[in-house]
Amino acid sequence: MPECNLCGKEIESFHENTHQLSISDTQVAYICTQCIARFIHWQQRKLAALFPTKANQRRYRRQ
Numbered sequence: 001m002p003e004c005n006l007c008g009k010e011i012e013s014f015h016e017n018t019h020q021l022s023i024s025d026t027q028v029a030y031i032c033t034q035c036i037a038r039f040i041h042w043q044q045r046k047l048a049a050l051f052p053t054k055a056n057q058r059r060y061r062r063q
């Protein structure tokens with residue numbers, strides 16, 4: 001099983017579609033489910049700050 005390129009932990013139940021990110025034709029990155037969730041949460045926080053609509057703020061508060 002490949003290791004996560006972000007946290008270094010072995011990726012449990014690895015699946016290409018879910019955990020393998022193609023950077024270019026020759027480069028791939030492996031990201032575990034936990035880091036994907038952290039990444040999404042991080043991006044949502046940034047989006048909520050950029051576009052502070054009520055819907056975005058509600059969505060962020062719920063998590």
Ligand SMILES: [Zn+2]
Pocket residue numbers: 004005006007008009031032033034035036
């Ligand atoms: Zn990870």
